[in-house]
Amino acid sequence: MSPVDWQEAWKAGVTPWDAGASPPALRSLLDRGVVPAGRILVPGCGTGYDLATLARADREVVGIDLSEDARTAFLEAHPNLPGSVDYEVTDFFAYVPAQGFDFVWDYTFFCALDPDQRNSWSQTMERLVEPGGVLATLLFPFEDPISGREGPPWPINTDLVRGYVEDAFEALETAAVKHTHPGREGKERLALWRRREP
Ligand SMILES: C[S@@+](CC[C@H](N)C(=O)[O-])C[C@H]1O[C@@H](n2cnc3c(N)ncnc32)[C@H](O)[C@@H]1O
Numbered sequence: 001m002s003p004v005d006w007q008e009a010w011k012a013g014v015t016p017w018d019a020g021a022s023p024p025a026l027r028s029l030l031d032r033g034v035v036p037a038g039r040i041l042v043p044g045c046g047t048g049y050d051l052a053t054l055a056r057a058d059r060e061v062v063g064i065d066l067s068e069d070a071r072t073a074f075l076e077a078h079p080n081l082p083g084s085v086d087y088e089v090t091d092f093f094a095y096v097p098a099q100g101f102d103f104v105w106d107y108t109f110f111c112a113l114d115p116d117q118r119n120s121w122s123q124t125m126e127r128l129v130e131p132g133g134v135l136a137t138l139l140f141p142f143e144d145p146i147s148g149r150e151g152p153p154w155p156i157n158t159d160l161v162r163g164y165v166e167d168a169f170e171a172l173e174t175a176a177v178k179h180t181h182p183g184r185e186g187k188e189r190l191a192l193w194r195r196r197e198p
Contacts, residue, residue, distance in 0.1 A: 010067035022053040024179035038102035043092045044109030048074035055081040063087045100130040107138040111153040122164040129195040141187045169193035
């Protein structure tokens with residue numbers, strides 16, 4: 001079990017991670033045409049800014065989070081979005097959708113999990129991303145080398161995440177990020193992973 005009681009944090013309004021908008025790196029991926037049409041998943045989506053940013057007529061966007069309060073905040077902020085947008089209050093690790101996803105966006109989810117949950121994170125990603133689909137990780141807070149600082153957010157870097165995904169995913173792109181939320185400058189890296197065909 002995660003040492004953080006996420007539902008309680010949301011209920012108490014203690015959400016220091018909430019930047020109030022999608023990160024510029026997601027907008028840049030959209031501008032570059034990297035995000036496909038089809039089924040998109042955002043695990044640990046919080047207030048769901050990224051669901052709104054990703055919403056488009058030809059996409060089925062699904063956000064999942066443990067918190068009913070986060071879902072309520074999302075619904076209040078985004079009553080009308082294009083395409084299909086579904087926010088499910090459920091545990092990522094137990095989530096079994098009817099179909100897999102073409103694109104999964106992880107921002108501040110991997111780093112929020114207890115390190116003991118990382119193997120389950122990669123096994124769940126392997127199960128949820130369709131062969132040929134893309135797992136996009138915007139790594140924050142990026143450290144190289146990784147310090148001993150305890151999280152969440154736990155410091156992470158590309159090699160760390162690669163170690164968890166490389167059996168099932170190949171690296172498509174790893175890149176520094178030019179624009180970030182204020183205060184996160186230099187602490188984000190983008191890493192895109194393609195799910196190998198079986
Ligand atoms: C650090 S917050 C990031 C939220 C959002 N991505 C953002 O950038 O604002 C991590 C989120 O993951 C959710 N979460 C933690 N464990 C989860 C799990 N097992 N399944 C689904 N959501 C989870 C928490 O409730 C929280 O909203």
